[in-house]
Amino acid sequence: MSRDQKITKYPLYPLYPFPKNDLELEQDAKCSKLLHELMKKVWGGNFVSPIEQELKNKKDFKVLDVGCGTTCSWILELSKTYPLAKFIGLDLLTPLLPKDFSQNNLQFVQSDILKGLPFExxxxxxxxxxxxxxxxxxxxxxxxxxxxxxxxxxxxxWIELLEIDVDGKSLGPTSKRIISACMAKFENRGVNGLISEEIPEFFESTNQVEIYAEEKYSPIGNWGDELGKLALDFFVSIFSSSDELIEWIKLII
Structure with missing residues (x-):
């Protein structure tokens, strides 16, 4: 898609830096696919909760993917792998489904979690x-x-959340400047770039769940073999997926 083509505005959360138009949406789709592959490699699969047997054998086992994205990579893959289970993808935007999409066990709901999930x-x-x-x-x-x-x-x-800490570890000088700028921008919007550290406490405060938390680290760069290269591609894709993010970076490098 060229820069002179029609741009459609999308009603995302005011805080969320991407995507906000057709051009950013196209780039975000690439980013989402890279993220899906990266998370599979880091975690050794699509989930860590002990639900494999129920997905395989329990009819109408219901799975909800909140914020499934337009590519729906995670839930599309699982719905094909586990045909007995029922899958629901929820997002603010309409999914960009493959032309040959025909999954009877998968449905999509366009909704905003901040207004309440539309489920009992x-x-x-x-x-x-x-x-x-x-x-x-x-x-x-x-x-x-x-x-x-x-x-x-x-x-x-089971509830399974996966968040990436924005600050990273063992960063070089340029990466540190970029991350510091992003963290400052997030803070101005009320966003905590290290929210993953707070999430267990938020769950605990509900007094309704048992909590298990685990951290994984990934190399970023060609020095990190296949995983490091994939992580590098993902983060480069993130910082080129939004005009707003690009402007942030221009200010500091």
């Missing part, structure tokens, strides 16, 4: 959400997002 209490067996650090303020995470995830999850069900 205790109706979902497995709730999944990832990489939405920049979408919500810390207050929204604590007062709305976490509580909604817990509300719709069945007793004995």
């Amino acid at each position: 209490d205790g109706s979902i067996d497995f709730v999944h959400m990832r990489c939405l650090t920049a979408a919500f303020t810390e207050r929204q995470w604590e007062e709305v997002v976490i509580k909604e995830l817990v509300r719709v999850c069945k007793p004995g069900g």
Whole structure:
């Protein structure tokens, strides 16, 4: 798509830095696919919760992917792998589905979690959400997002969140300047770039869940073999996916 083509504005959260038009949406789709492959490599699969047997054998086992994105990479793959389960993808935007899409066990809902998830209490067996650090303020995470995830999850069900710490580890001077600028911008918007450190406490405050937290590290760069190269491609894609992010970087490098 060329820069002189029609640009459509998309109604995303005011805090969220991408995507906001057709051009950014196209780049974001590439970024989302890279993210999906990166997370699979880092975590050794599409999920860590012990639900494999239920996905395989339990008819109508319900899975909700909150913020599935327009590419829906995670939920598309799982719906094909586990045909007995029922999958729901939820996002603010309409999904960009493959032309040959015909998954009877997968449906999409266009909705905003901040206005309440459109599902009954205790109706979902497995709730999944990832990489939405920049979408919500810390207050929204604590007062709305976490509580909604817990509300719709069945007793004995599972909620799995995956967030990437924005600050990174062992960064070089240029990367440190970029990350510092992003963290400052997030802070001005009320966004906590290290919200993953607070999420366990938010869950604990509901008094309804048992909590398990785990950290994984990934190299970023060609020195890190296949995983490092994939991570580099992903982060380069992130910082070129939004005009706003590009402008941030121009100010500091």
